[in-house]
Amino acid sequence: MRLPAFDYYSPTSIENAIQIKNEFGGSAVILAGGTDLIVNLKNRVIAPSVVISLKNLRELRKIDLAGDSLVIGAGASLSQVACNENVQRHFPILVDAIKHIGAPSIQRHRGSIGGNLCLNPRCLFYNQSFFWRKGKGSCLRTGGKTCLALEKAESCQAICSADTAPVIVALSGQLTIVGRAGSRSCSAQEFFTGKGETPFNLGPDEILTEIRIPIPWAPISSSYKRLSYRSAIDFPVINAACVATFEQEKIFRFRLVVSAAGPAPITLKDLESTFIGREPSQELFSEAEQAAVRAVEGIVVDNSIASKQYRVKMAGVMARRVTQSALTASRR
Amino acid sequence: MKKLLITMTVNDEQFDLMVRPNETLTETLRERLGLTGVKEGCAEGVCGACAVLMDQHPVRACLTLSMEADGTSITTIEGLASDGKLHHLQESFINHGAVQCGFCTPGMIMVSKALLDEKPSPTDDEIKEALSGNLCRCTGYKKILEAVRSTTQIDPKKGA
Missing domain, CATH: 1.10.150.120 ([2Fe-2S]-binding domain)
Structure with missing residues (x-):
C-alpha cells in the first residue's frame, strides 16, 4: 500500500518543531514511532499535507526523576519506558500495560509512550481501508454528516484504545504540552476530550512533550488488565486500571479507570470517596463491578468487534478483576 | 513533494539514496536496492513479514518511512549469509x-x-x-x- 503525498520535516529543536506545527496547523501531523500514524495514512483516514518527525529531538526521549515526579519524555520508546529502573520500581502497572501493546520485539522499539497516549481513537467504521469505507459512505470523522455507529450521535464515538491511557490517568499523570504561547500542564484525564473528532486537548500549534507521574508517598497497589481477542498485535475490547494506597489495612486512596469503552478513559469518581476507610471484601469488588457497568452503559456503542452488550458486561468484569487484584496484591 | 537525500548502511554497504518523503522502507529496500527478501504482507504492521533490523532492533519496514532510517544501519535477510554459507x-x-x-x-x-x-x-x-x-x-x-x-x-x- 502506497502512502499519500506529503512534505516531510525533521526539526532539530522543540521550538523549531512548534514553529512548523504552528505554520501548518491542523494540516500537519506529528510522527513519533509511526506504528499507528502510518497505518492511518495508508488507509487515508487522515490526509495531512505535512509530516513532522520527532526523530532528531533527543530531549524528548529522556526519563528522569525530577523532585517528587517521574518525568517521561513523550518520545521515549515503549521498551525504553518498560526497561527503565525507576518505572519498574515505582510503577510496575505501567510496565504491565506496555507489555500488552502490539508485539514485543517490533512495535516497542518504534512505538513511543506519547504516541500511545495520542493513539487515534478507533472505530469499526473508521479504521478500514479507503475501499471498504467507500461502500458505507463518510462518517462524522471522515467528512460525512452522520455517525455510522450511532445514528443520532452529535460527535464521533470512536474508542480510546491505548493501553497506557487508563494507567496514566489512574496514576494521576500530568502532561506537559508545549505550544507557541509556551508550555502548559494538563491532567491526563483532561487531556482526553471525549470527542472522537478532536480526541485530545491539543491546539493546532501544540505538541505533547512530557508525561509527569507523581511518585506516591506510600506504597501503592495497582493492577492493569485488558480483554482482547488476541494476546499480541491487537487492541483492547475493554481495559481497566486500578491504583490504591492503604493506611492500616484500610483503603486510603482509590482510583479505578475503565477504558476502551468510549472516546475517553472513564474514571469512576464516586468510588474514590465511598471506598475510603473500608477494607477489601467481595462486597467492595461487586460495588466496583456495578459502578463500572453503570458508568459505561450510556457510553458504549456498537462500533467494536465485540457487541455492545458484551462490552458493557465485560467493563464490569474487568473493573472487578483489577479492583480485586489491586486490593489483594502485595504492596510495593 | 521533492525527493530528499538519505544515507543508510544496508547489509554493511553504505548507500546514498534520493527517496520520496512518503516512501516506506519496504519500498526503498525492495524497489531501489532489489532486496526482495523484505516481504510486504499486510502492509499495516500486523503480519511481521517485512521485519528488518534497524540498528540491531527489529522494526516493521512497512511502517517505517525511509526518511526515519536516515543514518541508521539496516540488516535484511540477504545480509545474514556470509562467504556463501547460510547463517x-x-x-x-x-x-x-x-x-x-x-x-x-x-x-x-x-x-x-x-x-x-x-x-x-x-x-x-x-x-x-x-x-x-x-x-x-x-x-x-x-x-x-x-x-x-x-x-x-x-x-x-x-x-x-
Whole structure:
C-alpha cells in the first residue's frame, strides 16, 4: 500500500518543531514511532499535507526523576519506558500495560509512550481501508454528516484504545504540552476530550512533550488488565486500571479507570470517596463491578468487534478483576 | 513533494539514496536496492513479514518511512549469509522444515536473530513472545519454534 503525498520535516529543536506545527496547523501531523500514524495514512483516514518527525529531538526521549515526579519524555520508546529502573520500581502497572501493546520485539522499539497516549481513537467504521469505507459512505470523522455507529450521535464515538491511557490517568499523570504561547500542564484525564473528532486537548500549534507521574508517598497497589481477542498485535475490547494506597489495612486512596469503552478513559469518581476507610471484601469488588457497568452503559456503542452488550458486561468484569487484584496484591 | 537525500548502511554497504518523503522502507529496500527478501504482507504492521533490523532492533519496514532510517544501519535477510554459507538460523529453519511457502520466513528469522543476539539462550516462552508479532499461515508455528530453539544450543562463536 502506497502512502499519500506529503512534505516531510525533521526539526532539530522543540521550538523549531512548534514553529512548523504552528505554520501548518491542523494540516500537519506529528510522527513519533509511526506504528499507528502510518497505518492511518495508508488507509487515508487522515490526509495531512505535512509530516513532522520527532526523530532528531533527543530531549524528548529522556526519563528522569525530577523532585517528587517521574518525568517521561513523550518520545521515549515503549521498551525504553518498560526497561527503565525507576518505572519498574515505582510503577510496575505501567510496565504491565506496555507489555500488552502490539508485539514485543517490533512495535516497542518504534512505538513511543506519547504516541500511545495520542493513539487515534478507533472505530469499526473508521479504521478500514479507503475501499471498504467507500461502500458505507463518510462518517462524522471522515467528512460525512452522520455517525455510522450511532445514528443520532452529535460527535464521533470512536474508542480510546491505548493501553497506557487508563494507567496514566489512574496514576494521576500530568502532561506537559508545549505550544507557541509556551508550555502548559494538563491532567491526563483532561487531556482526553471525549470527542472522537478532536480526541485530545491539543491546539493546532501544540505538541505533547512530557508525561509527569507523581511518585506516591506510600506504597501503592495497582493492577492493569485488558480483554482482547488476541494476546499480541491487537487492541483492547475493554481495559481497566486500578491504583490504591492503604493506611492500616484500610483503603486510603482509590482510583479505578475503565477504558476502551468510549472516546475517553472513564474514571469512576464516586468510588474514590465511598471506598475510603473500608477494607477489601467481595462486597467492595461487586460495588466496583456495578459502578463500572453503570458508568459505561450510556457510553458504549456498537462500533467494536465485540457487541455492545458484551462490552458493557465485560467493563464490569474487568473493573472487578483489577479492583480485586489491586486490593489483594502485595504492596510495593 | 521533492525527493530528499538519505544515507543508510544496508547489509554493511553504505548507500546514498534520493527517496520520496512518503516512501516506506519496504519500498526503498525492495524497489531501489532489489532486496526482495523484505516481504510486504499486510502492509499495516500486523503480519511481521517485512521485519528488518534497524540498528540491531527489529522494526516493521512497512511502517517505517525511509526518511526515519536516515543514518541508521539496516540488516535484511540477504545480509545474514556470509562467504556463501547460510547463517545457522537459516540452516536450522531448513533442517526443521520450518519453511513452507516461505513468505513469513525472512521476518521470522530476522526477529529470531534479534532475540538471540540479545539473549543467546532464551526460554520457549521468550521465543514465543518475541515471535508473537509474526504470522505464519502454513506451519502452525511448532516447527518454527523448534528451529529457533535448536539454534540456542549452538555456540554462535563455533558456528553451526
